[in-house]
Amino acid sequence: MPAELNHTIVPARDPLASARFLAGILxxxxxxxxxxxxxxTLANQVSLDYDRLDDxxxxxxxxxxxxxEFDAALARIEHGGITHYGDPSCQQDGQIYRSKHRTGRRGTYFRDPDGHLMEILTPGGTGS
Incomplete structure (x- = not known):
């Protein structure tokens, strides 16, 4: 069987609040x-396991x-007053990006309550 990611641990000051935040967006x-x-747990059965950590x-x-799903998540972000960005350095407030290298791919970045940089993106089109 080829290797597959099963889960990853996400450090959080309040695991339940952070898990609810992301689950609500997605x-x-x-x-x-x-x-x-x-x-x-994501659609591909990989789970993000939030764990309490202060530092x-x-x-x-x-x-x-x-x-x-992207449009719905973006609407939830905007409706929730969550700042999102068109770049990973968080300089392009209120923007989404369109990939120059992957036809049709759109995405945006936002911070969760613990400062993790979250990104939502669409699959690329032909040739991605």
């Missing part, structure tokens, strides 16, 4: 706790969404 549910983890460096997490 239109997912927060799973029941597993030991001291608060998991959010950590922010990480980057990127999520591929269909065009319709």
């Amino acid at each position: 239109g997912l549910d927060v799973d029941p706790p597993v030991a001291h983890f608060t998991p959010v 950590f460096e922010p990480h980057h997490y990127a999520f591929t969404l269909s065009e319709q």
Whole structure:
């Protein structure tokens, strides 16, 4: 069997609040706790296991969404008053990007309550 990512641990000051934040943006549910983890499982069955930690460096997490899911997530971001950016350095407020290298790919970045840089993006078109 080829290697597959099963889960990753996401450090958070308040795991339940952070899991709810991301799940709300992505239109997912927060799973029941597993030991001291608060998991959010993605469509490909990879789980983000939120774990309480007070001191950590922010990480980057990127999520591929269909065009319709992207539009819905972006609407939830905007409706929630969450600042989003067209670049990973967070300089282009209120923007989305369109990839120059992958036909049709759109995306945007936003910060979660713990400062992690989240990215939502659509699949690239032909040739991506």
